[in-house]
Amino acid sequence: MIPKLFDIHCHLNLPDFANDWPAVLERTLAEGCWLINVGADLASSKLAVLQAETKEEGIWATVGFHPTAALDLTEANWNEVKKLAVNPKVVAIGECGLDYARMISNELRIKAKQKAIFEKHIKLALELDKPLMIHCRSTKDSMDAYEDAIAILNDYKKTAGDKLRGNFHFFAGDGGVGKQVLDMGFTLSFTGVITFANQYDEVIKNTPLDMILAETDAPFVAPVPYRGKRCEPLYVVEVVSRLAELKNLPAQKMAEISVQNAKRSFDI
Numbered sequence: 001m002i003p004k005l006f007d008i009h010c011h012l013n014l015p016d017f018a019n020d021w022p023a024v025l026e027r028t029l030a031e032g033c034w035l036i037n038v039g040a041d042l043a044s045s046k047l048a049v050l051q052a053e054t055k056e057e058g059i060w061a062t063v064g065f066h067p068t069a070a071l072d073l074t075e076a077n078w079n080e081v082k083k084l085a086v087n088p089k090v091v092a093i094g095e096c097g098l099d100y101a102r103m104i105s106n107e108l109r110i111k112a113k114q115k116a117i118f119e120k121h122i123k124l125a126l127e128l129d130k131p132l133m134i135h136c137r138s139t140k141d142s143m144d145a146y147e148d149a150i151a152i153l154n155d156y157k158k159t160a161g162d163k164l165r166g167n168f169h170f171f172a173g174d175g176g177v178g179k180q181v182l183d184m185g186f187t188l189s190f191t192g193v194i195t196f197a198n199q200y201d202e203v204i205k206n207t208p209l210d211m212i213l214a215e216t217d218a219p220f221v222a223p224v225p226y227r228g229k230r231c232e233p234l235y236v237v238e239v240v241s242r243l244a245e246l247k248n249l250p251a252q253k254m255a256e257i258s259v260q261n262a263k264r265s266f267d268i
Contacts, residue, residue: 001058008262094133155196
């Protein structure tokens, strides 16, 4: 089956969906929308895989530690994630990366630890030949987290080449950062934010069609017309619609392109 839509980053494994995720999944798949269920720590990674295993197709998982959760990472937890990562339902490593936006104190120590754990994810992705699902959030009025992440990735690119690949999810960088990400061969994905804010319009217009992906980051940032409600994977249709407007394409064509890109990017 070829889906009509593909939400490449959502979290049916979070408490927001604890009471009804099977129903949410059923209606998502019934509408021809596939999804990638993203792990952000050990517990959510385990659940992401379990949820993905309930269906033969239409739902996949990622496993890893969000950079803020990574600060409490233990070797035992990491070993468990490594075991999960070999599951064929796991199509990417992460979400992982750098998040400087929520730092309160001990900035240098936290940055150093985040970078070290990000590199663990990179090495695992290369070992298993799977893409990365990257989270980056910079300090206010800065691109520092993106700049550091790109520098780390480029160091590995020198030896790994095209084997090192992945997606910068919920892209919130500027045009210069976007170009650097694209030049590395990494894709960019956008959320419902683009339906009610215009600061990423030019980045989207300048992103090649074969390098752009759609996501919801559900349960967060519901797009117009669902703002203020719990976001669901099916709402990716609104993201695709806005991408189509910015790319001057029919919505159906943009949907087809985003599905093709998702399947290629995550070897589905």
